[in-house]
Amino acid sequence: MRGSPRSPRARRAGIGTALNYALLFLLAFMTFFPLYNILVVSLTGPAKIAAATGLSVIPRDPSLATYLTLIQIPKVARGLVNSIYITVVGVFVNMSLTCLAAYALSRPRLPGKSYIMVFIIVTMIFEGGLIPDFLLMRDLHLLNKYASVILYKAVNAYYLIIMIRFFEEVPLSLIEAGKMDGVGELRTLFSIVLPVSKAGVATVSLFYCVFHWNEYFRAMIYLTNPDKWPLQVVLRELIVSGDKAAFIGALNYLKYDVGAAQVDMKALKAGVIVLAVLPILLLYPVLLRYFSKGVLSGAVKE
Amino acid sequence: MRQGSGGLGRDIGRAFPLYLMLLPALAYLALFCYVPMWGARLAFMDFSFTGNHAWAGLKHFRTLFSSPAFGAVIANTIIISAMKIFINFPMPIILAIMLAEIRSKKMIRIVQSVIYMPHFLSWVVISGIFLNLLSLEDGAVNRLIVFFGGKAFPFLTQGTSIRWVFVFSEMWRSIGWDSLLFVAAIIRIDPEVYEAALMDGAGTFRRIFAITIPAILPTIITVFTLNLGFFMNAGFDQVFNMMNDAVLSKVDILDTYVYRLGLQNGEFSYATAAGLFKGVIGLGLIFATHFGSKRLTGKGVW
Numbered sequence: 001m002r003g004s005p006r007s008p009r010a011r012r013a014g015i016g017t018a019l020n021y022a023l024l025f026l027l028a029f030m031t032f033f034p035l036y037n038i039l040v041v042s043l044t045g046p047a048k049i050a051a052a053t054g055l056s057v058i059p060r061d062p063s064l065a066t067y068l069t070l071i072q073i074p075k076v077a078r079g080l081v082n083s084i085y086i087t088v089v090g091v092f093v094n095m096s097l098t099c100l101a102a103y104a105l106s107r108p109r110l111p112g113k114s115y116i117m118v119f120i121i122v123t124m125i126f127e128g129g130l131i132p133d134f135l136l137m138r139d140l141h142l143l144n145k146y147a148s149v150i151l152y153k154a155v156n157a158y159y160l161i162i163m164i165r166f167f168e169e170v171p172l173s174l175i176e177a178g179k180m181d182g183v184g185e186l187r188t189l190f191s192i193v194l195p196v197s198k199a200g201v202a203t204v205s206l207f208y209c210v211f212h213w214n215e216y217f218r219a220m221i222y223l224t225n226p227d228k229w230p231l232q233v234v235l236r237e238l239i240v241s242g243d244k245a246a247f248i249g250a251l252n253y254l255k256y257d258v259g260a261a262q263v264d265m266k267a268l269k270a271g272v273i274v275l276a277v278l279p280i281l282l283l284y285p286v287l288l289r290y291f292s293k294g295v296l297s298g299a300v301k302e
Numbered sequence: 303m304r305q306g307s308g309g310l311g312r313d314i315g316r317a318f319p320l321y322l323m324l325l326p327a328l329a330y331l332a333l334f335c336y337v338p339m340w341g342a343r344l345a346f347m348d349f350s351f352t353g354n355h356a357w358a359g360l361k362h363f364r365t366l367f368s369s370p371a372f373g374a375v376i377a378n379t380i381i382i383s384a385m386k387i388f389i390n391f392p393m394p395i396i397l398a399i400m401l402a403e404i405r406s407k408k409m410i411r412i413v414q415s416v417i418y419m420p421h422f423l424s425w426v427v428i429s430g431i432f433l434n435l436l437s438l439e440d441g442a443v444n445r446l447i448v449f450f451g452g453k454a455f456p457f458l459t460q461g462t463s464i465r466w467v468f469v470f471s472e473m474w475r476s477i478g479w480d481s482l483l484f485v486a487a488i489i490r491i492d493p494e495v496y497e498a499a500l501m502d503g504a505g506t507f508r509r510i511f512a513i514t515i516p517a518i519l520p521t522i523i524t525v526f527t528l529n530l531g532f533f534m535n536a537g538f539d540q541v542f543n544m545m546n547d548a549v550l551s552k553v554d555i556l557d558t559y560v561y562r563l564g565l566q567n568g569e570f571s572y573a574t575a576a577g578l579f580k581g582v583i584g585l586g587l588i589f590a591t592h593f594g595s596k597r598l599t600g601k602g603v604w
Binding site for chain 2: 017020021023025027028031032037052053055096098100101103104105110111116120123125126127129130131132134136152154155160185186189210214215216217233240266269272273276277280284288291292295
C-alpha cells in the first residue's frame, strides 16, 4: 500500500487549518460584502431599486441613473470639487511645512534639537480642545474660509516624526559631498534628500491625503456656507437627514432628465458613498504599500 | 580648548538656515496648537463676544459636576470605551496569530488587502455602510434574521443595541489594520525557536502560548497602554454620525456633549470646562500608562 497513515495529530491539525482558513475567509467576506452591496445598490436601475436590499449581489436593471442624477445635484458636484481642492492644496501645505522641518531635524547635531522635539511632541498629547480651536479660527477671521480646513492639522507631529526617520536614512556621505561643493541647505533638501527619499515622501503625502479626503467634522463646523462643504459633509447631511427633497432642493426636484423623483433615496445614499470611497479605492494598492511601511517605521523606536 | 562655547556658537551660526526651515512648522504649531491650549483657560471665565471675558473661577466646573446630565455623559463614555477596549483589543492579536498559521503567502496577502480596507474609510462612510447594513426593512442583518424566522430588530434606535453597534463597527474598521503591528512582531520571532518546539512535539496551541504570545507581549502591552491613554475619547466620530434622538441618553459621550453645548447652544465657557475636564483626565491617563508601560516593558508611549 502506498501512502503513510496519517497520525491523529496531523488530522487534528488539518481540521484546525481548515477552520482557520474558514474564519479568515468569513472575516474577509464580512469586510468586503457591505462595501460591495453599496456599489450594487448604487448601480441598480430605478425600476428595480425598490426591491434592492442589503443582500443584493447583482444590480438588477443595471443603470447609471443614480450617478447621472448625483452629478446634476449642485451640492454633490460642488462637494466633489471642494474635496479635491482642499485635499490638493492641503497636502501641498502639509508637505511644505513637514519636509522643511523634517530636514532640519534630521541633520545631526542640530543645537537645541531635543527642546524642539519636546515642543513638537507636546502637541501630540495635549490639545486645547474643540471650543478653543473654534474660537481661535473665529478670532483669526478664518471661519467660512477654505483656509480654516486646509490649515487644520497642517503639521501632524506623528507624520513629521515619520518623515524625520526617512530623512535620517539618507546616506550622510551624499549630503556631505554636496556641502563640499557649497550647496545650501534648501538646495540639499530639494536636489539630494527629497529625490533619495521618494518612498518617504509618498508615504507621508498619502497619510495627509487620506486625512484631508476623509475629514468632515472641522469642515462642517468651520465652513458655515454649505457651498464650501467637501463631499464628506454633504454625504453626512444626506445620511443624517435622509430627506430627498431637502437634499436635492425642492425647486430642482422635478427638472432632472433622469428623473430624480424616480431615483430612490437608498440609491442616492449608496451613490454618494461610492463617490466618497472611489479615490481611496483607486489609490488603494499604493496606499497599502506605503501605509504599512509608514506605520511600521513609526512604530519601531530606537 | 576654546572648542567648548566657541564651537557651540559656531554650530548655532552654521545651523541658522536650518532654524529658518524649522520656523514655518514651529510657528504653525505655536499658533494652532499652543494658542488653543492657552485658550482653554476660558473654562475659568465667562465668555463674552466682545472678548473681555471675566474671570469666573470654578463656577462652570461646579455647574458641570452638579448637573445630572454630565454624570450620565461620563457613565456613557466609560461604558462605551470599556466595551470597546475589552472586546476589541484582543481581536487583532488573535487575527495576527491566525494569519501567522497560514503557509500560503498569497492567501495571507489576499486576506490582508481586504481586511485593511475599512481603515482608509471615513467615519461618515462607515456610518453610511452600517446604517445600510442594519436598516430595519432592507438591511442585510435584518433580512437574514427574518429569513431564519426571526423578527427584524431596530438595532439603531435602542440604547443598549446601538452601543454594540459602536463596538462592532469599530471592530469592522480596525481589526485588520490593528493586526499589522502584531503580524510584524510575529515575523520578527526567530524561526529556529519554532523549529525546536516542533522537534519537541509541541502542538499548535502549545506553540502559540509558549512562544508566540510571550514574544509579542511587549507589543501587546505597548498597544494596550496606548489605547488606555485615549480611553476618554470613546470614539466621537462614530457616536456623532450614528446617534439619533431616540438613543441620545444612552450614547451621549463627553465629546458629543461638548459639541452640543458649545457649538450648538453657544455655551462656550461651560463646554470648554467639560472639554478641559476630559483633557486633564486624558492627560493623566496618558502619563500613567506611559510610566506604567516603561516599568513593564522598558518602552513608553513616546
